[in-house]
Amino acid sequence: MTKENIKLIINYLDKLFPDAKTELYYENEFQLLIAIIMSAQTTDKQVNKANKVFFKVFENPNDWLKLWQNSIQNYLKTIWFYKTKAKNIYRTCEILSKNGLNNFDTIEKLQTLYWVWIKTAKVFLSITKNTQVLGIDTHVHRVLNRLWIVKTKSPLETDKKVEEILKKEDLVRLHHTLILFWRYNCIARNPKCDLCELKQICRYYKEVNLTKNISKNQ
Ligand code: SF4
Structure with missing residues (x-):
């Protein structure tokens, strides 16, 4: 080419989408990371529908301490692979509540979290840090x-x-x-x-x- x-x-x-930005619903960077994890093999629409309710009780990584893995599953029921995603969100939050999301500021570091693949990491850094990926x-x-x-x-x-x-x-x-x-x-x-x-x-x-x-x- x-x-x-x-x-x-x-x-x-650029002409087609002059105001292009992510269509995922989130109110802080932590929620964005969780939304991207949830969006694997699932439409943003489905993820947003679940998260409009889920994110009311899940604002930061420490909120995993208040919820059982099973109750996280209940919030995610309408999305694909919700059991696996709930388990991995739970594990990821366990790490983030100890180490802080700010310490995961590279593709490599983000990939050490559960269910965070290279694509997840790049999408997250592109939106939050304008990283050129x-x-x-x-x-x-x-x-x-x-x-x-x-x-x-x-x-x-x-x-x-x-x-x-x-x-x-x-x-x-x-x-x-x-x-x-x-x-x-x-x-x-x-x-x-x-x-x-x-x-x-x-x-x-x-x-x-x-x-x-x-x-x-x-
Ligand atoms: S929509 Fe445009 S880019 Fe996509 S296959 Fe058709 S011609 Fe090609």
Whole structure:
């Protein structure tokens, strides 16, 4: 992909989402970390619905002392893997109540917490500290491959590649705009290609249309 095309993509996403920011509900950094942990394989909508109630009783890491693991589970019941997530949130809070979230200020340190993966850590640092990183989940991985910014087989591989290709100063902004783009436009099953101004440079769009034309001519 040429530098011009990358610029074109960044500018288009900025135009689509001029006020891009996380859609997760939280009132402090601790709650944001918990919300990101909960959002694995779950929509932000579902997470927010649970957290509007859960965060009333769960404002800081010490609140785990007041709640049994089972009662945390009750608050999370509507989200995927709620039992596992409740257990890991419980363990993470045990550590945070002793050591303080401020001490977990790097990707490596955050990953020592339970159920905090490289993507979780990057999303958290990007939002709270404006750290120039890009959290790669399956969706961001899909969009970057569709556009051929990368040509990779897994989110982890994309994670390694993407920061070599994109400029550091673009990553914080892209972190937010890419999430909104996959959520509302470049959807997994039915991407809204007809409305998309990137179709001229999109590998996925070219491939799909090529296949359609071939089958039409057969
Ligand atoms: S043309 Fe379609 S597949 Fe390509 S980036 Fe736009 S919405 Fe996604």
